[in-house]
Amino acid sequence: MDALLLTWPAIAVQLLVAVLTLLAWRRYLSPLANVPGPFAASFSRWWHIRHILIGDQNLQLVKLHEKHGHFVRIAHNEVSVSHPDGIKQILLQPLWKAKWYELLQLPDYRYKPPMATLDPKKKVERSRNLASGYTLSNVIKSEDAISRTIEMLLDWMNEYAEKSEPMHLDKFFTYTAFDIVGEVVFSKKFGFLQEGEDIGNSIANSLALNAYAAVGGFLQPWNLIVANPLVTWLRIMPMGHLFDTTMKAIGERVRNQDARFDLLAHWFKMLAQHPERMKLRDIHAQATTSVGAGADTVSCGLQSFIYHMLHHPTAWDRVRAEIDAARRDRGLCSDRVVAFEHAQQLPYLQACIKEALRIFGPVPMGLPRVAPKGGLTIGDYTFPAGTILSINPWAVHHSKEIWGPDASEFNPDRWLSDSAAALDKYWIPFGAGYNSCPGQNIAKMELSKILATLVRDYDIRQVNKDQQWKYKAYFTVVPHSWPCYIEKRKDQASF
16 A cells, blocks of 8 residues: 555656646647747647636737737637638638537537538538528518517617617617527517516526637537536526527427418428438527527627717718618618618618628637648648637738728728728628528628618717727627617608
8 A cells, every 4th residue: 555655646746747748849849839829828728718708809819910910829729810811711611610619519419500510511511401591582581570570679769768768779689689580580589679678587698608608619528528418408507598498489489370481491391301411400409509699699780880880970970861862862761670672772881880890790709720631821831730720800800901000990981992892801700611600691681670770760879978888708799888878860851
């Protein structure tokens, strides 16, 4: 026994030496050793995780790229890339996604949506089974239901205007986005706008899931422990609540004889036609992903537009004038909720929406891919096979090299200049390539209809015009805490 005990100090020393050797190799001998970045990031993932949990990873990456240039090492095996060729070389190529994406198997590994599929070929196959419902021609079929949901938001705005009470647009935009997801996917709203509150703390729970999703994918052993059928059954993790909400909605949808041919109908039709290439769990997985990701991103876009336009009142006036001219001269934009087709014909409105998504986009995380066999060359740097290379939308969207010296300023006119077409390839709020957001047509419709209507019909001002909003950049960015006064437009012209 004494001999056995004497070995423990030796074992401890050997383990310490092994760990220090590994850390030293990562810092000084790794093929990525000469890539600049934070010291702690050169030998571990914890620098990145720390700033995710602080909620400022987006701002940190913008600063680091401004300081170090195109390539920044943010972990021992990951490099953030802002090189102008990065999108083409990384996102537009059929590269494997990093294992971080497996976290998006919600609530556990049995449910694998296309977004959580690492192999690009398998991802494309899974997407093919679900893609028909997301086409613009099919999304437009839900426009009347979307408009009726938006009318409920307008009713709340009218109520706050009549009472002259501050309105928390961040909450009501999120309620609206969730209810529209319900309509588009399940032909039924979740009920947030009807109640005017967070039913069952569902949205508060989604914030916890937002934080977990951002870091869980980097903690693979822990993720395997919590993302399994037993934990799903126990309902003790935030993704369990999301899954329950989705499954309840699916059950009600199946019993709804008056449902439209919604997204769920498209998917069930595909399942019936091709049972050999998809399963019922594929539908459950995609529906859960749609509910979890669809609302926060739209809420961020709505808030970014209003917030930045309030700080640039000339832009607000220009959009309103554009809408008034469209009503007067072409008979457009006359319904209570502006039609999507009409909103698309308002170039300055669309420029402001694009600029809002550029300057403050909903995705603060990098979009990581794995360098293929033989490595990957970007600019004058070749990264060895297996290196994780990520494109961070915030870093790209704030690059002065791409957008000019005013990259950090809200300037919608950049989208009306001669260089606008060239800039489009660097605008990636919905990602790019084979893993771009499938629901972007839905998001663009929501943003266009809601924002055109609000600018046309309301005057909005912050309770404290100097107050900056608050947010945490976890998996998505959802601002909050900037209450506003709502007034019905007084000079509403008759056309």
